[in-house]
Amino acid sequence: QLQLEESGPGLVKPSETLSLTCSVSGGSVSSYTYYWGWVRQPPGKGLEWIGGMYYSGTAYYNPSLKSRLSIAVDTSKNHFSLKLTSVTAADTALYYCLAAAGVLDVFDIWGQGTMVTVSS
Amino acid sequence: NFVLTQPHSVSESPGKTVTISCTGSSGSIASKFVQWYQQRPGSAPTTVIYEDNKRPSGVPDRFSGSVDRSSNSASLTISGLKTEDEADYYCQTSDSSNLWVFGGGTKLTVL
Numbered sequence: 001q002l003q004l005e006e007s008g009p010g011l012v013k014p015s016e017t018l019s020l021t022c023s024v025s026g027g028s029v030s031s032y033t034y035y036w037g038w039v040r041q042p043p044g045k046g047l048e049w050i051g052g053m054y055y056s057g058t059a060y061y062n063p064s065l066k067s068r069l070s071i072a073v074d075t076s077k078n079h080f081s082l083k084l085t086s087v088t089a090a091d092t093a094l095y096y097c098l099a100a101a102g103v104l105d106v107f108d109i110w111g112q113g114t115m116v117t118v119s120s
Numbered sequence: 121n122f123v124l125t126q127p128h129s130v131s132e133s134p135g136k137t138v139t140i141s142c143t144g145s146s147g148s149i150a151s152k153f154v155q156w157y158q159q160r161p162g163s164a165p166t167t168v169i170y171e172d173n174k175r176p177s178g179v180p181d182r183f184s185g186s187v188d189r190s191s192n193s194a195s196l197t198i199s200g201l202k203t204e205d206e207a208d209y210y211c212q213t214s215d216s217s218n219l220w221v222f223g224g225g226t227k228l229t230v231l
Contacts, residue, residue, distance in 0.1 A: 037220075039165075046223075046224050046225040047165065047210055047212075047222045047225070048222070049212075049219070049220035049221070049222060052220075060218050060220075061219075062219065063219070096164055096165070101170065104171065105171070106170075107155075107167040107170035107171075107176045108155065108157075110164045110166060110167075113164045
């Protein structure tokens with residue numbers, strides 16, 4: 001069973017870069033069964049899609065975040081990462097990584113989430 | 121921008137049936153699969169419906185999904201409601217550029 005676990009600093013200063021990693025177990029990031037994505041949820045609010053990337057390198061980014069966003073897949077460590085630059089308080093949220101279905105008859109699997117607060 | 125609209129909240133009694141709607145702002149819901157996610161308080165979302173009407177193993181058959189392409193809408197129906205079904209439910213699909221879109225979420229109260 002595929003499992004995902006997010007890691008990274010829980011506190012980031014304004015204007016700095018938010019960096020998170022999602023470790024994958026029970027499967028390989030080199031698989032085309034999934035593509036590797038991120039979703040965030042500000043406190044008390046709904047889900048916001050951040051973006052995702054296939055192992056091949058094809059990436060899809062939320063247009064509202066695209067200029068600050070980078071997602072990468074690291075096959076040597078079997079994990080994928082998120083970098084969001086120039087953060088503000090509006091980036092404070094619970095960040096989820098997920099394995100999104102890349103082929104038919106497969107469903108999305110979510111990590112447990114990690115809270116990131118942007119504050120000085 | 122493509123938008124998915126859900127009711128903010130619904131409530132129903134245990135044992136009853138509830139349907140949560142998800143309406144697209146344009147024709148995209150007709151051409152892409154719809155997923156539904158359940159998020160219980162304090163927990164991560166989990167998939168309850170994928171590819172319009174499929175259930176992951178472990179999701180009770182009380183949960184069902186449907187898409188009406190003529191009305192550009194999708195629905196999640198939960199029958200035989202249990203208190204454990206109380207959660208936020210989100211629909212999701214992709215737009216024409218394969219960018220994900222979430223509905224605003226529906227809070228289901230089972231009272």
